[in-house]
Amino acid sequence: MKTDIRELLLDRIFVLDGAMGSLIQQYNLTDADYRGERFKDFPHELKGNNDLLSITRPDVIKEIHAKYFEAGADIAETNTFSGTSIAMADYHLEDLVYELNFESAKIAREVADEFTEKDPSKPRFVAGSIGPTNRTLSLSPDVNDPGFRAVTFDELVIAYQEQVRGLVDGGADLLLVETVFDTLNAKAALFAIDQFFTQNPNHKYLPVMVSGTITDASGRTLSGQTTEAFLTSISHMPLLSVGLNCALGADLMRPYVKTLSDKSPFFVSAHPNAGLPNEMGEYDESPEQMAEVIEDFLQHGFVNIIGGCCGTTPAHIKAIATIASKYKPHQIPEAGHNQMLSGLEPLEITPLTNFVNIGERCNVTGSKKFARLIREEKFEEAIAVAREQCDSGAQILDVNLDEGMIDGVKMMPQYLNLLMSEPDIARLPIMIDSSKWEVIEAGLKCVQGKSIVNSISLKEGEEKFIESAHKVKMYGASVVVMAFDELGQADSYERRIEICQRAYDILTKVVGFPAQDIIFDPNILTVATGMDEHNNYANDFIKATKWIKANLPFAKVSGGVSNISFSFRGNELVREAMHTVFLYHAIKAGMDMGIVNASQLGVYDNIDKTLKDLCEDVLLNRNSEATEKLIVYAETVKSAGKEQVIDDAWRHQDVNKRLEHALIKGLTEFIDEDVEEARKLVNKPIEVIEGPLMDGMNVVGDLFGEGKMFLPQVVKSARVMKKAVAYLLPYIEAEKEVGESSSAGKILLATVKGDVHDIGKNIVGVVLACNNYEVIDLGVMISCDKILAAAKEHQVDIIGLSGLITPSLDEMVYVAKEMERLGFTVPLLIGGATTSRIHTAVKIDPHYSGPVIHVLDASRSVPVAGRLLQSELTQNQIFTEIKQEYEELRISHAARQKDKNYLSISQAREKSSGIDWTGFTSTQPSFLGVKYFQDYSLAEIAKYIDWTPFFSTWQLSGKYPKIFENETVGEEARKLFKDAQALLAEIIDQKLLTAKAALGFFPANSFGDDIILHDFTEKVNEVS
Known part of the structure; x- marks a missing residue:
């Protein structure tokens, strides 16, 4: 008979018990019950300390466990939600922690064994409940001091280890880190668990469950993380399950459980509240009502473990257990190899992801200004430096505080705590950058997301390397590995690949480090130094990058880009060109990310041809005179400086070309006057948007797709576009006022969850508004439930979804499914750079019985909306036409994709042509x-x-x-x-x-x- 819970969870859905506190309240216990004989003279208040009842009223706790097992629960949680020294300090019972946890686990163990003995075919399990404590590592309790924390990571680890020891010794089968409202607290708990079992090898490593709490309709934890960011941050441990509990009822929890079921590499759990509390703080959702909502979870295969939290009783658990027995458990999706990072939001790096920009300006060694701000503790200004990096398109933020006059161990937590208090900055993953391990570790204890450690190396030998790698893994971070070993820094192609191969093997085979979380830095070293032995540095880096991507599966490549041009410091024109050209070639070779200064990146195609050729000669070491020629060229522009050598010939082009140039270059200086000139040349102001501005943005899109522009530059282009549209809006509004006054229809627009791009959507909104449609624009990163709630609230006629990145396509499919499930009938418009008619027909349309229409660009939105909102007859006609057209597309697509029937290798050999070559003479080609x-x-x-x-x-x-x-x-x-x-x-x-x-x-x-x-x-x- 199976007794391993992992094996059992593959066969059926497990039922977790319900609320402990709700049942304790039904006993109407007095202060005397809480005190018992042992604590009757204790000088502090004890009533309300439910954990203490495991010592003073064990009969009550035992009876509650029995009621839940009787109702059909497979797993009982121990009565230890507040069982840490930190939480018990409120009752002055810190010294009682081990005993409380031991006795609580022992009680649950006894009851579980009794029920297992009665029915061995249904073994019962004990989950040691580990609550969040009443302190938080990511949030300050003092609004006037956002950098202050009431507890430290180390204090939490000590507290959790003591609790874990009591639970394990008392007989728990598994550990449940639950009601996680701050992921950093949970990471401290996981660190403590891992450390406990590592230091106590005589104890069997128990399976670990983690359950987070989405606090409200924002879809985030109290500390600000999205569900997927939370999952990413805790996935470094081989968890039994990850799930959600508390705060929400099952209906409101559904979209977040769905996210976990789609993304989690572990089993999925959910134990929601019995609805939301009423004005009296009571839970009204009946067992039947709750079971009905949860059945939807089970029908869709969302969970492996289901139970109840606040307000649930044995009656609720019985109703849940009854329906759970009818359904098969959730199937864990096949594990992928994409790198996942997170701040408050996730960052997934796939093979299709464009170059990832790591902001470099929060680095005291690379920025004198930032170093001065940190030394003088001018933190508001130092935070502004970080914010500027975020606004410029950085996707990861590098923080380096290594400087002789700065105490990094003290300053790194201080600065990171302040950054983590700024939501617009904290949304990004952090790269903790230091040559000192103690500084890196101090930083890791402050970041709730999945960060990157920069860096470790083999410089001090394998033992130190393995030790550091193990710790990075315990903290749940990715790692940058420098091409550096006991012999020194790798400065040739051969040394680079030798060290990277050795490090990769150690990390994957000895440490068990996930390959996708390894980022190699094969050393971007300075070229054009005048020393011949340095001439091949850039070329060797590019070659090593290509080798790494081909030979070290799933590993990434990064580097500090500005190092390459250090010979030309002070000459920004040449440095910008070198960075741009270097990145163009390195990215083609497979470079995934890099530490860059967004202001020092140009557009590859726009670099002066002479300068571009000289840079490529140097970087690719194409001839022996390359360095000398670039130095001579640099001298001709050095004295003038970058600003004075900018060619203003573009100002003499026609206005459409000037607008295109401004968009590509991200220039706002002349945008108002150029837009005004363009406006005077057309009949309607909207034509400027639909014409030259859209044409310019299309060029930007093409350059970005070809790797000749980078994300920070696209962000600048977007700002120019927004400024141009803002200039035109008053004219557009004035034109509307003299036109029709009644609305042509109400249209909701949103960029779907996970996507921050809104230029295309904004243009569609302007075009529709110009044509008398009432537009409700929800913005970017909008979850499905918010989209559909707003659609109901505003009673819209059409829903329009936008997305620029590939993951947006999956989210659009999900929205269509939810619209069908919730009975929507309004048309669904699909648009954005990654969307297409074929994807809409094959992937989205089949999931929604209402009209689903792909809209190619902004100019098409008006006629499509117009036809959809004409008479019912016209709407039915277009609906029928589109459905028929999409069905034909699906049939055509299926015919092309039909699986081929391949023969086995043995059958193929039997059917080989068997050509007789005897006497054959081949025809001699004209050359060999x-x-x-x-x-x-x-x-x-x-x-x-x-x-x-x-x-x-x-x-x-x-x-x-x-x-x-x-x-x-x-x-x-x-x-x-x-x-x-x-x-x-x-x-x-x-x-x-x-x-x-x-x-x-x-x-x-x-x-x-x-x-x-x-x-x-x-x-x-x-x-x-």
């Missing part, structure tokens, strides 16, 4: 080896263009040349073809493109299932 074509004729290539995909790209369906005869699209296709031919002729005539190719012929033969290529000069030398 590789032949290069440096400038192949474009006119010749043009003869072989397949034009059918070209027309498909422009959404004109039909095969070339028959498409010209199509009644619907034929005329447009002919126009498009004519334009394309003219452009192609221009490309060929002016040689705007150069065609290059490489072709090779090699002798070859088969060997088993392989094809062997040979060096053409001597057949015995195998190439591959």
Whole structure:
């Protein structure tokens, strides 16, 4: 018979017991009950200390456990919610902690064993309850001193270890860290648990459950984390389960439990309250009502463990146990290998993620200003430096306080506590950067999210390296590993990959460190120093990056970008160009992230060609004169400085080109006057937005996608766009006032949860408002429940969802599912850079019976909304057309994606062609080896263009040349073809493109299932 709870949870849903406090209240216990004989003369108030009843009224606690087991519970929580010295200090009973926990666990153990003995087929378990204490590590209790904390990480670890010892010795089967309102408190509890079992190997490591608390409709913990950020922050331990309890009833808890079921690599638990308390503080939700809501959890496969919290009774647990027996448990999704980080919000780094920018200015070694602010303890100004990094597009914030006159161990917690009190900064993951382990550890004790340690290395040998790595893992952080060992810093390609391979093997095989949480820094070292041995530093870094990505699975690559240009300090023009060119090549090689100064990044395509070529010569070490040539060039611009060498020729271009230039460069200086000039050239102000401004943003999007612009620059472009739209809004509003007064319809817009991008959505809102629609714009990062609640509140006619990043697509699918579940019928519009007709048809439309329509861009939103909100007949017509069109798209997609029936390897060998090569003489090609074509004729290539995909790209369906005869699209296709031919002729005539190719012929033969290529000069030398 199975007795391992992990195995049992695979078979059925487990039921956790209900509220302890609610049942204790029903006994109407007096002060004498709490005191008992032992504490009758105790000088302090004891009534209300429920944990104490395990000593003074064990019969009551035993009876409560029995009632819950009788009702069908599989797991009973010990009566130890406040069982730490910190919580017991309120009653002056700190010295009683071990005994309280031991006796509580012992009582629950006895009752559990009695019920298991009665029915061995249903073993009962004891969960040692570990509450959050009445102190918080992430929040200050003093509004006037946001950096103050009433407790330290170390104090909590000591308190939790004492509690754990009592629970383990008393007979608990598992440990439950519950009602987590501050994730840093939970991390201290997990640290204490891990440390206890590590230091006491004679004790079996008990399974650990963690249950957080979403405090209100904001969907966050009290300390500000989202559900996914909370999950990310505690996933470093091999937990039994992660879940939610308290604060909310089951109905309000649903979306957050759903998030855990989708994302958690562990079993999922939920024990909600019996609804919300009424004005008298009582819980009114009946067992039947609660069970009905929870059944929805079970039908959708959200949970493995279900129970009750405040207000629940044995009757509630009985009703829950009855329905739980009907359903199969939640299936844990397959574990992925994406790197997950978190501040108040999660940051997922996937293979599709663009370069991740790590803000570098909160570093005393790289910024004299910041160092001075920290030394002088001008913390408000130092916080402003961090905020500026966030506003400039940093996705991770690097903090380094290593300076001779700064006490890092003292100052790191002080500064981090202040940063963590600023929600707009605390949303980002923190990179704790120091060469001193004690400073890093002091920082780790202050950050509730999953941070990055920068850095550890093999400099002091393997023993020290392993010790540091184990600690980083215990604190739940990712780690930067420097390419540095006992012999010193790696400064060649060979040394870089040797050290990285060795470190990777130790971390993954000895420490058990997740590969996706390893970030290698293969040393970005200064080039153009005048020393020949430094010339290949950048090239070696790029080559090492490529090797790491190919040979060390899931590991990341980072580095301090500004190091590369240190030879040219003081010459910002050259440094910016070097950083931009270096990143362009390093990112192509696989560099995932880097510590950068957003103000020192340019646009690759916009760098002066001479300077760009010189930078590439130096960085890629393309010739021996590269350094000298760049130095000579740098001298010509050094005295002028960056500001004076900026070319203002763009100011003489036409206004549309000027607007495009301003958007790409992030320049706001002339935006008002240029927008005004553009406005005077059109009939309506909205045409400026739909025309040159949108055209400019499309160019920005293309450059970003090609890796030639970086996120901080896109953020600047967005600011320019917002300023331009803000200038036009008064004119747009004035135009509306003289038009129709009645609303054409009410449309809700939102950027979905997990996505902070809003430019496209904002433009859609402006365009719709210009056409007399009432727009309710909820903003960015909007959860599904908020979207649908607002839609009901405002009684909207249409819901529009926007998203720029790939994860937004999954959230849109979820919103569609929820709209169907909740009985919505209003049209759902889908838009944003990552969305498409095919994704909408295949992934979103099947989940919602109402109209689902993909809108290509802002200009299409008005006609689509207009058709949807015309007469019911028109709405039904477009609804039918779209559903039919999407069904055809799905059928076409399915046909392309249909699984192929592959034969087994043995069957394939049996069916091999069996060619008889006897007497065969191969035809000799005109040459052997590789032949290069440096400038192949474009006119010749043009003869072989397949034009059918070209027309498909422009959404004109039909095969070339028959498409010209199509009644619907034929005329447009002919126009498009004519334009394309003219452009192609221009490309060929002016040689705007150069065609290059490489072709090779090699002798070859088969060997088993392989094809062997040979060096053409001597057949015995195998190439591959």
